[in-house]
Amino acid sequence: MPTTPQRPPKIAVLPGDGIGHEVLEQGLRVLAAVAPDVTYEHFDFGAERYLRDGTTLPDSALERFRTEFDCIYLGALGDPRVPSNVHAKDILLGSRFKLDLYINFRPVRLLDARYCPLKYKRPEDIDFVVFRENTEGLYTGIGGQFKRDTPDEIAIEQEINTRKGVERIIRAAFEWADTHGKTKMCMSDKANAMRHGHELWQRVYKLVAAEYPRIQASHLYVDVLTMRMVQAPEEFEVIVTNNLFGDIVTDLGAAIQGGIGLAASGNLHPGRVGLYEPVHGSAPDIAGKGIANPFAAILTAGMMLGQLGRPEDERRIGDAVGACLLAGHVTRELGGTLRTAEAGTAVLDALSAQA
Ligand code: NAD
Ligand code: IPM
Ligand code: MN
Numbered sequence: 001m002p003t004t005p006q007r008p009p010k011i012a013v014l015p016g017d018g019i020g021h022e023v024l025e026q027g028l029r030v031l032a033a034v035a036p037d038v039t040y041e042h043f044d045f046g047a048e049r050y051l052r053d054g055t056t057l058p059d060s061a062l063e064r065f066r067t068e069f070d071c072i073y074l075g076a077l078g079d080p081r082v083p084s085n086v087h088a089k090d091i092l093l094g095s096r097f098k099l100d101l102y103i104n105f106r107p108v109r110l111l112d113a114r115y116c117p118l119k120y121k122r123p124e125d126i127d128f129v130v131f132r133e134n135t136e137g138l139y140t141g142i143g144g145q146f147k148r149d150t151p152d153e154i155a156i157e158q159e160i161n162t163r164k165g166v167e168r169i170i171r172a173a174f175e176w177a178d179t180h181g182k183t184k185m186c187m188s189d190k191a192n193a194m195r196h197g198h199e200l201w202q203r204v205y206k207l208v209a210a211e212y213p214r215i216q217a218s219h220l221y222v223d224v225l226t227m228r229m230v231q232a233p234e235e236f237e238v239i240v241t242n243n244l245f246g247d248i249v250t251d252l253g254a255a256i257q258g259g260i261g262l263a264a265s266g267n268l269h270p271g272r273v274g275l276y277e278p279v280h281g282s283a284p285d286i287a288g289k290g291i292a293n294p295f296a297a298i299l300t301a302g303m304m305l306g307q308l309g310r311p312e313d314e315r316r317i318g319d320a321v322g323a324c325l326l327a328g329h330v331t332r333e334l335g336g337t338l339r340t341a342e343a344g345t346a347v348l349d350a351l352s353a354q355a
Helices: 019-034 047-053 059-068 086-098 163-179 197-209 222-231 243-256 295-307 311-327 340-353
Strands: 010-016 039-042 071-076 103-109 127-133 143-146 154-157 184-189 216-221 238-241 264-268 274-278
Touching: 010 019, 010 059, 019 071, 019 295, 019 311, 019 340, 047 086, 059 086, 071 086, 071 295, 086 274, 103 163, 103 243, 127 163, 127 243, 163 184, 163 197, 163 238, 184 197, 184 222, 184 243, 197 216, 216 222, 222 238, 222 243, 238 243, 264 295, 274 295, 295 311, 295 340, 311 340
Parallel strands: 010 039, 010 071, 071 274, 127 238, 184 216, 184 238
Antiparallel strands: 103 127, 103 264, 143 154, 264 274
């Protein structure tokens, strides 16, 4: 999965909307400290730009991301002034689809037990990765409305499951498990109710699993998966699932790892430019107050460096965030007193303190 560029890495920075700006600023401070050779270009795509001139994400920018950059570092998209969320769909889902970033890689790792809402769970109990399919499922927008605003109206949202799409995400999950010494895979669907698309997932899963006899391949319907994630998260090492279920279970994953302010993610296609973003959104309820937790964005920056072939930098950043959690140097939603910028400074201090 990682690509190692020959020249210094070049990152496209899209702060986006709301707290996206606030948390990315801290992520960039940490990147500057850990990887001073990295270069950046900022892009102003987001609600403000859309409201100003109607631009969401031009094809020319996508082409530049594809050809000139190693990574895209994104804050969050979503603004109450754009109720249709059209800009977010174009920029976020547009990047995922048009760059064909079919793997949404979302680790769920408890760094410090005190921030876990589950009783008696330790860091070693919550340490798994979700491989979320990222280019099809219920997210393609295929469907339509008929007789809108009448008592007879119909709204159809089609779920797309292609053999190619299902196979490549399942294969990516097994391949990652295999190369990272993992022995437990769980595929989650709802084949008991969704008999066509999810039956395809079941068939393909069995075929691919047979190629990895060392990995124990299990299956859970998604309703049971959510229950087990709460009751026995230690059962999981790698979870692979479709786009919508992956979205939902990774917010649950974020909650059990200590909160949405700690969850990092990467949108990936091996060998191509990846898009890295915290799992959380633009949080309009706290935007502009300087209180957002920047740790998810900082851990995302670490993931980005790891994927660029610098696992030691990723480890350092993870350890620094872990040290802040241990010391109680955290933002308010985690019971601390730090503001966003202070939490960024705490991570920088923890990095400096590393041997
Ligand atoms: P959200 O993740 O923005 O917020 C959910 C709750 O978590 C809010 O109470 C918020 O204050 C809190 N929260 C989120 N991030 C936090 C952080 N870093 N520190 C402290 N608290 C944090 O989800 P939402 O409210 O459903 O969505 C708001 C907007 O963001 C919507 O427009 C949504 O579509 C969009 N969104 C974008 C992305 C993305 O760009 N990747 C992801 C999720 C949601
Ligand atoms: C996420 C977000 C997005 C998604 C939204 C903003 C479309 O919730 O990245 O988790 O559902 O993929
Ligand atoms: Mn989500």
